[in-house]
Amino acid sequence: MRNLFKFIIRYYFFFLFLLLETLAIVLTLSNQYYHQTFFLNSANRVSSGIYQTYNKIGSYFHLRTIHDHLLEENVRLLSKKKENFIITDGNVFIAEDTLFQRRFSYVHARVINNSVNRRNNYLTLNKGRMHGIKPDMGVIHTSGVVGIVIQASERFSVVMSLLHSDMMISTKISHNNHIGSLVWEGKDYRKAHMLYIPPHVELLKGDTIVTSGFSTVFPENIIIGTIDDWEIRRGENFYTAIINLALDYNNLTHVYVVQNLLKGEQEGLEEAILPDI
């Protein structure tokens, strides 16, 4: 026993290294898919506090761009107002407002931390549980999908960006409704790949890609990007299309968090049929 202690003390540098390295790797692997250790992400008190202060200062430099974006969005929304349209058909209309039930509602949030240069990127938002944000909610921007909330603290939340190796989004080609899965393969943050498009589908350069609305996370028809090029990869039977992303992930400042009010109902039904998934 004494010799064992002597041995350990003599080589303590090596054993301490083993201990710390194992600790770090266990922390990494056990949280690979879901951030469970709360202190290890940027929604914790210290890091979110520092980011919040930093962002308060930094946001002044982007005011002009944000202002322009808001104006653009205002114009778009204004043009949809009812007063802009005249009735061309003289027939009788029936307005039944109980026909409509709200499915999605939106919360506005500010991005206080963001990255695009890693293989797995995350964003931190300045809203959390207090504002109704929960894990698995979608995050969008006026011109694209941003990501999915993976963890929310009282006042902050962490979003897994579309630019993440575990991210896969159900998308479709806007004009013919063929579906495929969108993934990001690293390298360029302006480009993503759309997989599993059957080879009989006619692709055109510039075709718009939108969300399919199949998942319970994102509403249908949110623009993602346009087709740049496509190929059949060796050993595969499907087209892989290269997509120019419409959204510039580098200058995100404001985003919308999507809450699906009927998510529980849809998922409950789907799980009842497919218990294994």
Next chain:
Amino acid sequence: MSAMYIRYILLFIILILVQILLLNNIWVSGYLNPQLYLLAILMLPLYTPGWVLLGSAFLLGLINDMFTDSLAIHAAATVFMAFCRPAVIRLVLGKIYDNETEIPSFSAFGGFSLVIYVVLMVLSHHTVLFFLEIFRLNELGQTLWRIILNSALTSLFVIIFFALLERNLRK
């Protein structure tokens, strides 16, 4: 002596803040990110006890992880780098170093040895960092390419700061 402790603690805090608030927003050609905070470990005196070396490396990496949402990959990488440090120093200096008070610097190591020391340490850090970050072997080529380019960038930053801080940490 205690003045030197305070200096090192200040260096740690400043380097972490610079890394988090400034350098983590800088990327060269899209995906290269200088990891200047390694300087805090590289600059520790040669006589630093092993547990201080490993412990401070672990803390430094973990704090950086907290801010970048990168699980604990920076901690794993910095601990590995700290573990490599005695061996790298022996390799670079070519002997068991005898002067008990030396701090790595251009004047203590000589320019060439210091550059080799920095490059080897940064390479050991980045190898662990990128393999853990990407964590799939089918992107091996891309991963190696990232390790090499990013190491070159980080080394450049670290060496520049070694030159700037020369003299400031001694006494």
